Amino acid sequence: MSSVQIRAVNKAFGAHRVLRDVDFDVREGDLSVLLGPSGCGKTTLLRIVAGHLAPDSGTLQVGGRTLAGPGVFVSPERRGIGIVPQDGALFPHLDVAGNIAFGLPGRLRRKARTSARVRELLDLVGLPGAEDLPPSQLSGGQQQRVALARALAPEPQLVLLDEPFSALDAALRGAVRADVRHALLAAGATALMVTHDQEEALSMADSVAVMQGGRIVMHDAPANVYSTPTSLEVARFVGDVVELPVSANGETALGPLPEDSNVPPGGGIAVLRPEQLVLTPALAAPMGSAHAVVATVAEVEYFGHDTLVALDLPGASGGRVLARCARPPEPGSRVRIDIEGPVSCYATDSSGV
Ligand SMILES: Nc1ncnc2c1ncn2[C@@H]1O[C@H](COP(=O)(O)OP(=O)(O)OP(=O)(O)O)[C@@H](O)[C@H]1O
Ligand SMILES: [Mg+2]
Known part of the structure; x- marks a missing residue:
């Protein structure tokens, strides 16, 4: 109706x-x-x-x-x-x-x-x-x-x-x-x-x-x-994005994407929202995780209700990714990054990039 x-x-x-x-x-x-x-x-x-x-x-x-x-x-x-x-x-x-x-x-x-x-x-x-x-x-x-x-x-x-x-x-x-x-x-x-x-x-x-x-x-x-x-383009317009090149088998600079992500057959760009990056202090992270990606906290922007964290990550567009979390980590500290899925992916040819 x-x-x-x-x-x-x-x-x-x-x-x-x-x-x-x-x-x-x-x-x-x-x-x-x-x-x-x-x-x-x-x-x-x-x-x-x-x-x-x-x-x-x-x-x-x-x-x-x-x-x-x-x-x-x-x-x-x-x-x-x-x-x-x-x-x-x-x-x-x-x-x-x-x-x-x-x-x-x-x-x-x-x-x-x-x-x-x-x-x-x-x-x-x-x-x-x-x-x-x-x-x-x-x-x-x-x-x-x-x-x-x-x-x-x-x-x-x-x-x-x-x-x-x-x-x-x-x-x-x-x-x-x-x-x-x-x-x-x-x-x-x-x-x-x-x-x-x-x-x-x-x-x-x-x-x-x-x-x-x-x-x-x-x-x-x-x-x-x-x-x-x-x-x-829609992803970029409606909120902050973390863009990562993704291979056909779902690998990114942050490790493999969660199973339920729609990786295009030929790979492309994975687009995450900053709150999909889950940070844990690297020291407290469980040892022996094959895919654990550790990065250094470059900048912290504290908003009260949450915190935007810029992390140095070679392999990401611009060498940086943005995470949003509740508690501000120390600038310069090392954090483990896990991805919370699903992640939207786009074939590079159809995305205009
Ligand atoms: N009466 C008009 N004569 C000529 N051009 C017009 C006229 N009205 C709108 N335009 C043009 O049409 C386009 C779209 O205008 P519109 O006002 O619909 O945009 P908008 O999405 O509402 O933008 P904003 O968010 O800035 O209000 C603009 O390039 C504008 O210059
Ligand atoms: Mg208008």
Whole structure:
């Protein structure tokens, strides 16, 4: 059951092809996140869904209704789609209640029931009692939550969010993300959000669509996008990577890969996440292990919740590998490295390296 169906959508600006045969579905009630580097076409796709742009070819359906396609173009105000812009864009001359009621159809805006609906929406976004405040008295995060309430007011069949947290500072962003996720879930809304922040995508989404160069290159659950990326480019984009040449029989500079790794018949590149490198002080490591690989700790970056450790390892790309672990080892100390599988591998010829 897909709420949004995008099929073979293309869009060019002059000679610049921005979207290339985009196929993309959002399931009803899901929050799907479109993740990709700057300039890859995320906002362009969102504008096509909103109706602010027409595709050159392809079709768009929302809730089973064709909104754009050959001979069809439904205007933005008739699409039943709510939009949360990047910077909230609240009306400064209206109070919070006025801003939210602005999202309601004109005939409802003046009715008594408006105040009940505004109260309900403010509860939903975690701002009860904020009706009379002017936007200037709200923090950035509160303004974004009012913008979400305004977008949800007319009970749209779809909510679009374009980098809704990019104007917020890092400390606030995490909390507002959780609030917005919670409010969308409570409203039962189907949502499509755009971001170039991997952490934001992985932590908020039911499904993540990775976009590169105007194409959707992978669309899957966040855990699959992170742990089994479909290409080396996707792997590099969605998190830190440790890249190791791997032979056809699964040998790397860190020893053999675990059995369940997908080593290509001709060998290639093995891509690990730093937390797949398990470190033990070399002295405490059991003796006699045929495959034990020992390396020297070059640098330690301590983050509190975990530690990134750079290890000198001849044979790895750049002579270094990155590990993530709970307890910081001493710089200069020797550690044993074991691999926790499975490990995703890519044939060198198809990876573009
Ligand atoms: N109206 C337009 N006219 C011409 N070129 C455009 C127009 N809109 C977007 N582009 C170009 O299309 C490409 C994709 O733009 P888009 O805004 O979709 O990227 P994005 O993925 O949202 O990037 P960001 O993460 O920086 O917001 C860019 O190269 C941009 O310059
Ligand atoms: Mg954009």
